[in-house]
Structure formats: C-alpha cells, structure tokens
Amino acid sequence: MNNPLTLQEIFLSLWARGGIGSGFPIAFQFWFIRDLMVMIILTPIIYFICKRAKIYGVLLLCILWFFRWWVNIPGLSILALFFFTAGAYFSINKRNLIVDMDKIKRLSFALYPLLALVDLFTKQYAFNGFIHKVGIVVGIVFVFNFAAFLLKTGKVHVNKFFETFCAKNYR
Numbered sequence: 691m692n693n694p695l696t697l698q699e700i701f702l703s704l705w706a707r708g709g710i711g712s713g714f715p716i717a718f719q720f721w722f723i724r725d726l727m728v729m730i731i732l733t734p735i736i737y738f739i740c741k742r743a744k745i746y747g748v749l750l751l752c753i754l755w756f757f758r759w760w761v762n763i764p765g766l767s768i769l770a771l772f773f774f775t776a777g778a779y780f781s782i783n784k785r786n787l788i789v790d791m792d793k794i795k796r797l798s799f800a801l802y803p804l805l806a807l808v809d810l811f812t813k814q815y816a817f818n819g820f821i822h823k824v825g826i827v828v829g830i831v832f833v834f835n836f837a838a839f840l841l842k843t844g845k846v847h848v849n850k851f852f853e854t855f856c857a858k859n860y861r
Contacts, residue, residue: 693809698807703715703716703851704716705764705765706765707765709740712765712859713762714764720806721767722763722770724765725765725766725767725769725770726770726774727765728765728770729770732771733778735858736771736774736775736778737778739751739775739783740779740782740783740832741782741783744779744783745779747775747778747779748775748776749777751768751771751772751775752772752776752827754768754772755768755769755771755772756820756823761844767823787834788834788838790840791831791834791838792835794831794835795835795839798828798831798832799832799836801828801832801836802825802828802829802831802832805824805825805828806825806829808821808825809821809822809825832835858861
C-alpha cells in the first residue's frame with residue numbers, strides 16, 4: 691500500500707476489489723449488502739415485474755439464475771435479483787407464503803433430503819451446479835414447511851417479545 695490510491699481505486703475496492711469483474715468488495719462478506727442496496731434502487735422495476743409479469747417474471751429470473759445467463763456486473767447479480775423479486779412477489783401480490791408452500795409440503799419433505807445427498811455425492815461432476823441450485827430452491831420450501839410444522843405441532847413457540855413487537859408494528 692505504498693502507492694497512493696486514486697478516488698476511483700478506493701471506490702472500486704469498496705464495490706469490487708480488483709476492479710470491475712472481480713465481484714466482491716474488499717470485505718467480501720459484504721457483497722450481500724452491496725447487492726441489496728442495488729435491489730432497493732431497482733424496486734420500481736421489480737414492482738413492475740411482480741405486478742405485470744407476475745409469476746412468469748419470477749420464473750424468467752429463476753431460469754436466468756439457474757443457467758447463469760447474466761452479465762457480470764458487481765452489485766447487479768442475478769442471485770440477488772431473483773431471490774429479492776421472488777420475495778417481493780409474495781408481498782406485492784398479497785400471497786401467503788406459508789399457505790402457498792404448504793401445497794407442496796410433502797414433495798419438499800421427500801425431495802430435499804434426497805437432493806442434499808445427491809448434491810453431496812456429485813460435487814466432482816460438472817452437472818452438480820444444477821443439482822445444487824435445485825436443492826437451494828427446494829431447501830427454502832422445505833425450511834418454510836418444516837418451521838410451519840414445528841409451530842403447528844407446538845414443538846417450538848414464537849418468541850413473546852417478537853410476537854408482541856410484530857403485533858404492534860406490522861398488523
């Protein structure tokens with residue numbers, strides 16, 4: 691660090707260490723925060739996708755993420771865009787995530803453990819990336835369904851502080 695840095699080099703180290711195309715800020719674990727800031731800026735476009743294209747827009751983004759059909763621009767990742775839009779879809783269209791996921795509960799309970807094992811044992815193969823991504827999506831459905839199951843059966847309980855806080859502020 692004996693060489694003085696230009697303002698552009700300082701900005702790029704916070705945005706994408708090593709310049710455009712490297713993908714991660716100097717504190718690489720903050721890529722998520724950087725991408726989230728970009729998603730907030732893109733909310734008008736995301737709102738339009740969720741309102742007009744509905745589930746088809748989310749599915750298109752899923753396909754783009756799944757096959758890695760995207761440009762390499764740090765901060766504008768298809769990973770963030772797909773999952774942020776998928777979450778926004780449920781809220782904007784007033785969908786109940788738990789009710790919708792419950793429709794495929796049995797499938798997620800059967801499929802996710804199998805996918806996790808297949809993912810584990812196929813790491814050395816080129817097609818593993820596809821298995822891994824399917825596992826991520828099915829795993830998210832599995833976790834929602836498993837958490838709902840635990841709450842419904844009384845195995846776990848909602849923290850009273852959070853329940854009270856949410857009741858006051860979000861209803």
